[in-house]
Amino acid sequence: MSKVQAIGGHAARPGGQTPPADSARAIRGALLGRSLVLVGMMGSGKTSIGQRLAQRLGLPFKDADAEIVAAAAGMSIPDIFAKYGEAHFRDCERRVIARLLAGEPCVLATGGGAFMDETTRNRVKERGVSLWFDAAHDVLLRRVRRKGDRPLLQTSDPAAVLRRLMDERYPVYRQADIAVLSRDVAHEVMVEETIAALLAWAHGAPESATTRGFDRFMTSRTPPAPVEPxxxxxxxxxxxxxxxxxxxxxxxxxxxxxxxxxxxxxxxxxxxxxxxxxxxxxxxxxxxxxxxxxxxxxxxxxxxxxxxxxxxxxxxxxxxxxxxxxxxxxxxxxxxxxxxxxxxxxxxxxxxxxxxxxxxxxxxxxxxxxxxxxxxxxxxxxxxxxxxxxxxxxxxxxxxxxPLREFRAGYAEVVKYGLIDDAFFFEWLENNASAVFADRAARVEAISVSCRSKAKIVARDETEQGDRALLNLGHTFGHALERLVHYDGERLVHGEGVAIGLVCAFRFSARLGLCSQQDAERVGRHLTRVGLPTRIRDISGWRDDADAMLDAMFQDKKVEKGALTFILARGIGRSFVEKGIDVDQLRSFLKDEIARE
The missing domain is CATH 3.40.50.1970 (Rossmann fold)
Known part of the structure; x- marks a missing residue:
């Protein structure tokens, strides 16, 4: 999956200043007579962006939900759900998408649950190229609340339901051939960014070659634009x-x-x-x-x-x-x-x-x-x-x-700064992670914010007598993991240990009632999205138990008078130093984490 997303409304433009007609021709040529199938959550922009995108590409636009409504004699999607149930709707959806994919090439917008169906997914792989409009939870929630016509969100807590759906669906959406981050910007900007992503895919993936996850970065093959230091x-x-x-x-x-x-x-x-x-x-x-x-x-x-x-x-x-x-x-x-x-x-x-x-x-x-x-x-x-x-x-x-693995590992440390004391930066990363992987300007921004955050803490506490310990968020877990694999870089590199450690720190904080489970899940979801491990069992060949983890932790530099010091969190961007962690509580937590599948 090739994710291309830029900040400040400037899309990465593989191919340089390609004339619009040539861009459309290059993308249609790479499609090889297949349809471009848009997948993603409700509110991600599949219809609004898809219509404009189809016009730019010179392809017809089809909407699977609109076709289902037409086939049901004008009954709305909520009415179909209410009268016949979700299973009936999914069966209709499966048949409608199969019919549309068998027809002329088009830009096809699908419902949020369509790509979850294995039969539909396989058909899309055979007859189409899938493009995922990725979007953050708060962006989706704002959009869907404007309409209020989403059957699956007709509950007392739509925000929680939306998060649950994202947790279920995002691992499957990541199987799409291409992904673009859907942001709250003008539709025309999103169309430009989507075309840039399609061009990157077209130039780098002729015929059946695709890229998965965040497994390509610096996708542009033309001389990059200058960036201000x-x-x-x-x-x-x-x-x-x-x-x-x-x-x-x-x-x-x-x-x-x-x-x-x-x-x-x-x-x-x-x-x-x-x-x-x-x-x-x-x-x-x-x-x-x-x-x-x-x-x-x-x-x-x-x-x-x-x-x-x-x-x-x-x-x-x-x-x-x-x-x-x-x-x-x-x-x-x-x-x-x-x-x-x-x-x-x-x-x-x-x-x-x-x-x-x-x-x-x-x-x-x-x-x-x-x-x-x-x-x-x-x-x-x-x-x-x-x-x-x-x-x-x-x-x-x-x-x-x-290597991509090393870049991802470094990204875990970038995320850390948002989690310590800058919730706005963490949200920026949620919305711009693919840009950090693909675009020099985004990298300069992410690195500058990270360095500024660390410099501020170092200036307050140069030799780690107080606040500087915050920079070790996730590291007590991470260093213990590294020690237990004997610093074997094939099994675990430092940033991967930090990624697992960050999630463990938030899960442990949630276990202690300090932060919400939703915050812990949000941290894990973001790190998983960029391809980082988030569970101890993600480490190849892991065989150690909770007592081995504890023993490794007691070798940590932050141990004082035999007591463990941890960096915990009251929420995203609200980390703090906690001394004298209860060993029995920690042992119980580690047992559960090691058993987590």
Whole structure:
């Protein structure tokens, strides 16, 4: 499924400024005589957008519900439900859709429950291309309340019924070939964004090839439009520094280093994967600015955050004659950043340090705030130092080379910031997740908001004596999971552990009566939607029990006097630090979570 969604009313436009007639011709050609079948919840815009879309594509528009009403001699859908029941209606729906798909190619709008029928779904796969209009709960609720003619919502609590229907239907809707986020914008904007998504699918999926879930990002094959960089300041008095977020920053790195450290030499610490993909561009930029450069390459993965590798990196920095006023530069993800930062803090009792994170997780989390360190057999990051960088350069173009799994893992940390104290940001992510996966401007926005959120907390509590612990929302669970799989990246990467941990934190909060079950479900639904794991059983080969989880948790850095400290939530955007969690309550919760299917 190829999801393309932009913010600010600007759709991603694969194919550049393609003339409308050529766009329609390209999309019709990719359909190969099949119908475009619109699926989604009631109120998602299948009819209103579909009619305009059909006109733009030069195809007839058909509405399955209208055809059912016509076949029932004008009886309304609510009347059919009331007189004959839902089973009768679904049978009519199945037959009507089969008939329409057997006819001429068209844009076909289906009812909210039609795609749930396996027979209909199979017929759509044979004779059509499915497009899901995804929409957030509050958007749908506002729309359907305007009409009040939805039979399934004729209850005392339509909001709860709508959520239940979304929980049931969204896993099936995700099987659609294409998805577009339906937002509260002008219909013409939605049509443009839908055409952009169809063009991306047409250019990247000729004939039967499709993309599933959020399994393609940076879908445009034309040179991307320029994006304005954003700068976030981490306010730490005399040690304040900037985080610059934008595109093309690797090519500009030499200029930035020359500005903050004129005349300095530079030791670049990176891993073998990043060295192959990103190091040549960085070295060229540094050398162009006259900066003497040495590269130190380690193996990818958590195993490099160890005493032996730390020793080797420190020794190579010293052998390169890097002095205090020179620069140790971390080029890579969180592992490289933590390792290089700890080395920079240690060599000559502190050398200048610059972060150039190349993963989403590192750009929004590990590169900001000065935490550095290595792992030990007793746990993760138990040896290290707080050591602030002099500069962070977050180049969103570097993310284009990431495997999708790593990008998704980083997205879990982005979501975390909305859950800590910014419910508006979480709602923005619900409405714009596909844009973050597909569009550079959306990425700059999401990373900037995340960095700003972290910078604000770090400025208040640099060394995690109070509020900074909020940044560990989901991490007590996540770190325990990582420890129990022995940091095996094949089974679980850090961001996936965080995703499971975030959902566990909200479910545990709901168990304790602190937040609603609906909030916990909302968090889980959003993370599931982008393809992240949300249950402990999602981890391949999981065999550990609740006591093993507890033992791993007691190795957490936030344990004080033998008592566990957790980050819990009173709701989305309302997290808080809770010390002294009841172990029996936690053990009972973990047993239930491990058993959850």
């Amino acid at each position: 954003q700068t976030v300041e981490v306010g730490l008095g005399g040690r304040a520094y900037d985080i610059i977020i934008g595109a093309g920053l690797l090519e500009q790195a030499g200029e930035h280093l020359a500005r903050i450290a004129p005349g300095a030499a530079c030791a670049v610490v990176t891993d073998a994967n990043v060295a192959r993909l990103q190091l040549p561009v960085l070295r060229q930029s540094l050398e162009k600015s006259g900066i003497r450069t040495v590269s130190i390459v380690v193996e990818p993965g958590e195993a490099s955050k160890s005493f032996p590798v730390f020793q080797r990196v420190c020794e190579e920095i010293l052998e390169a004659r890097i002095e205090r006023r020179d620069v140790v530069l971390a080029l890579g993800g969180g592992v490289v950043g933590d390792l290089a930062g700890f080395a920079a803090a240690s060599v000559r009792r502190g050398s200048r340090f610059v972060q150039v994170p190349t993963t989403l997780l590192a750009q929004v989390d590990s590169s900001v705030g000065g935490k550095t360190g290595i792992n030990t057999p007793q746990g993760k990051n138990l040896v290290g130092a707080f050591y602030q960088p002099a500069l962070v350069l977050a180049d969103v173009d570097a993310l284009a080379t990431l």
